[in-house]
Amino acid sequence: MTNPTKKPLQHVELSLAGVEQEQTMANLLQLYAHDFSEFHDLEIGPDGRFRYTPLPLYWSEPSRHPFLIKMDGKLAGFVLVKRGSELSDDPTVWEIAEFFVLRGCRRLGIGTQAAQLVWQRFPGPWEVRVMQSNVSARHFWTHAISIFTGQAIDPVYKQKAGEAWVLYRFESKPQQPQITGEWR
Numbered sequence: 001m002t003n004p005t006k007k008p009l010q011h012v013e014l015s016l017a018g019v020e021q022e023q024t025m026a027n028l029l030q031l032y033a034h035d036f037s038e039f040h041d042l043e044i045g046p047d048g049r050f051r052y053t054p055l056p057l058y059w060s061e062p063s064r065h066p067f068l069i070k071m072d073g074k075l076a077g078f079v080l081v082k083r084g085s086e087l088s089d090d091p092t093v094w095e096i097a098e099f100f101v102l103r104g105c106r107r108l109g110i111g112t113q114a115a116q117l118v119w120q121r122f123p124g125p126w127e128v129r130v131m132q133s134n135v136s137a138r139h140f141w142t143h144a145i146s147i148f149t150g151q152a153i154d155p156v157y158k159q160k161a162g163e164a165w166v167l168y169r170f171e172s173k174p175q176q177p178q179i180t181g182e183w184r
Contacts, residue, residue, distance in 0.1 A: 012113040014079070014121075017066040019059045025066055026055060028078050032100035054097075065122075069101065069114045076110050077101035079118055085127045087160055087167055093125045094172075112144040119148055119172040126172055132157065132164035141168055148172075 017025055029052045043051075058066040063083035069076045080098040084091045096118065101111040119126060128145065130137045138155075145153045145168050155166045 011072050012076075012110050012117070013070040013073070014067050014114055014117045015070065017058075017068050017078070021066075021068065022055065022059065024068065024075070025058075025078055026052070028068075028075075028100060029055065029098075031102070032078075032098065052098075064097075067114075067118065069110065071108070071110050075102075077114070079114060081118055081122065085129075087129045087158055087165055088127060090125075090127070093127045093169075094122045095127050095129070111140060112147060115144045116148050123172045123174040126168075126170050128168040130166045130168075132166050138166050141166075145170055 033052065054064075058064040058080060061082075065081040067079040067081065069078060077100045078098070079096060079100075082095055082097045083093075085093050085095050086097070096115070099111070099115065101114070128141050130141055132138075142153055142155070149170050153168055153170060155168050158165045158167050
């Protein structure tokens with residue numbers, strides 16, 4: 001059930017985060033890690049912060065791309081995209097490494113629109129992995145991918161390093177219909 005007090009989606013923008021926005025991304029990753037700790041045993045450091053050691057790689061490796069999500073000009077989340085799958089070990093696919101929408105911005109279509117903007121930007125084979133225990137994320141990705149591809153998506157269930165995963169595989173075609181939103 002959606003919250004009737006939330007306003008309808010106005011405008012979603014996806015912008016490539018420059019190195020000067022690394023701290024903003026690190027701050028958002030704290031919120032993401034806190035949410036994610038419900039499904040995965042994440043250890044908090046003695047300084048009260050979660051660690052995300054791959055973050056600096058998003059400004060030094062050309063196969064990684066950090067994006068900030070904005071709604072109506074205000075920060076709403078982030079997407080970390082990389083080439084190569086963590087789960088299938090396929091080096092040719094695009095993968096959403098991390099994806100986060102602030103709680104107050106959820107259920108407004110922001111996440112779906114942001115994901116679709118990313119898929120449009122990087123045509124080719126895609127994989128999206130979700131922990132099997134994260135039921136709400138599985139529902140979100142099933143919905144978002146099905147809308148994007150125009151067909152039902154059947155995930156594959158995989159085990160890796162003692163974790164149960166749901167893996168979505170699909171193709172983003174260069175001529176995919178235009179999704180409303182903006183790149184910056």
